[in-house]
Amino acid sequence: MFKRTFSVGPLPDSKFLDSFRKIEIRAPQKQEIQPHILHCHCSRNNTMLTLTDHVGKTLGWSSAGSCGLKGAKRGTSDAGYQAAIQLAQKFSPPFVHLKFHGFGKGREQVFRALKQKGWNFVRFTDLTAIRFGGNRPPKRRRI
Secondary structure (H helix, E strand, O other): OEEEOOOOOOOOOOOHHHHOOOOOOOOOOOOOOOOOEEEEEEEEEEEEEEEEEEOOOOEEEEEEEOOOOHHHHHHHHHHHHHHHHHHHHHHHOOOOOEEEEEOOOOOHHHHHHHHOOOEEEEEEEEEEOOOOOOOOOOOOOOO
């Protein structure tokens, strides 16, 4: 069939065409800062703290025994406070996810000491194991 052609003149140079191309401007992506994880294991005999990154890689640790306390003094609330202060002097992460294990006396004091040092807590989790059913308890003692 018959085709029509039109002559418009000379072709424009590439700089002229570049000005009409779509330019995508992307906003800089905000990287979410993943909080560090502080595992706080509080037992009747000791308080142990382990600081990890968001993946679980250990960055540092502290315990009442590493603070120089011996024997029954490790199970006190003051021992938990000293262990937390020792860990806070080494590290200062921007955000912390605090995970508690157990019902020891140092549990409350760990939180208070770290809050006093200016740590920002994002989340709290209690991972204390709770029995339901479980093993048969030992028989009652008769005196």
